[in-house]
Amino acid sequence: METSESNSYRMRFKKILLIGALVVIAGIAVYTFLVLKYDPSFVNLEERLLPASLEHPLGTDHLGRDVLTRILLGSQLTVGYGFLALLLAVAIGVPFGIFAGFKGGIVDRILMRIADAFLSFPDTIVAIVLSGLLGAGIENLLIAIVIVKWVNYARLVRSTVVVERQKDYITMAKINGLSERRIMVKHLFPHLIGHVLVLASLDLGKIILLISSLSYIGLGAQPPAPEWGAMLNEARPYFQSVPELMVFPGLAIVTVVLFSNLLGDFLRDKFDVKKEVA
Amino acid sequence: MTLLKLKNVIKSYSNGVNVLKDINFSLEKKQCLGLVGESGCGKSTLARCVLQLDNIDGGEIQFNGVSLQDLNERELKPHRKNLQAVLQNPSSSLNPKLKIRESLIDPYLQFGNQACLKHFHYTNEEAFVTQLMEAVELPDALADRYPHELSGGQKQRVTIARAISLEPSLIVLDEPTSSLDVLSQASILKLLTGLREELDLSYLFISHDLSAVNTMSQQIMVMRDGSIVDHFSQENIFSEQRNDYTKELISLFE
Incomplete structure (x- = not known):
């Protein structure tokens, strides 16, 4: 009894946190559209390394650019590209997994060996190699992330489909004369959404970390793009004199990753409620 | 014959x-x-x-x-x-994620006009589901529920309704x-x-x-x-x- 009570308490806490995060994100969006008055790449050497003031709430960096503006616009780059990479990985992985799992047999074996081959690349190495081949840049980083991440979705979806495929309702769908496409889309897909959403929201944090860390070592977004990892890198020489230049982008990364993990936990709790247990 | x-x-x-x-x-x-x-x-x-x-x-x-x-x-x-079928276990014969209505209409939507129905008439989804529910003596209101909200006998009636939906x-x-x-x-x-x-x-x-x-x-x-x-x-x-x-x-x- 006590555990279920504390569980529901934790659930409510997470809910409040998530709603809070949504409010903050909405606030940021409104602020960015309505209030933002600085050009993120406008260089003003007379105002370099200013401390926080009303004019510049988080101060200015070594080229006199407004830090708050750059962090807010950086969210579009870091989080935006993170989302895009995630969407592409899901869009490739989910159909691949459904198809392999549903077809079974030799098709399944061939497709999953292909997936295994992709799985054997560590993400950082793929990103470094691709940057070497295609040149550094956030688009190439995006390609590298999709290449590494789609396999997880394919494997997750496939394993769920393999279990569901054996059940009577799929047999009945075959007897009812439904086409394979219809069975996959209408009958199997609803069983996967929960799993995919949970993995995706947990992955978002990892992808954002990857984008930032690779941008930090110079393989992702290139200056003057206001990417958080790149901002950290640019602020490095001034760490001793103006440490907040590194603290603020770092905080931005930590916050987003934390909330994406919380969202993942929340969704996992939510979808764990098994309707089908009769 | x-x-x-x-x-x-x-x-x-x-x-x-x-x-x-x-x-x-x-x-x-x-x-x-x-x-x-x-x-x-x-x-x-x-x-x-x-x-x-x-x-x-x-x-x-x-x-x-x-x-x-x-x-x-x-x-x-x-x-x-x-050539249709009704299987032993009605609970597993129905997709737990689909409402009864969606499960019932599914075969007909696949075949559409090719189904050539004589006894039932398809005018719209709702009317068709109502006819099927009537045929197996189930209240129409159950159509908007999920399988786990029905009893075993009711579920079996639904699978029978689905089996006869294509005549x-x-x-x-x-x-x-x-x-x-x-x-x-x-x-x-x-x-x-x-x-x-x-x-x-x-x-x-x-x-x-x-x-x-x-x-x-x-x-x-x-x-x-x-x-x-x-x-x-x-x-x-x-x-x-x-x-x-x-x-x-x-x-x-x-």
């Missing part, structure tokens, strides 16, 4: 066990053919073979004069409309009542008998329960270890010519 004809059907598993040994029978239109036998005698395998879910290793399965065993899934599709000529009933309580069993059997007359259906009624088979069927077959050991008309069930194994089964239900 013969609807389903099995000729020398053989099926064995990869471990060498012969599940079906030389099965021969035919099923006439508008008839209910009962198949009794104990668990593991090959009844369900026979059902799966008739439904083209498993391939047979020899012989012929004719449905409406067409040999089904050599057809691929695309060629089978027009026959699927006429098939044959429904394979694989132990349709064995997971239900006694009262639901009786009402489901009554419903099935009524639907058969109303919609001109034929049944291949598979059960381990001889009394259920006896009340439903005109023809009865007894299966043992993958062979059909006795085949007789319902009125001759107590005849002295019955096989010893049949007599044993009869003595069990008396």
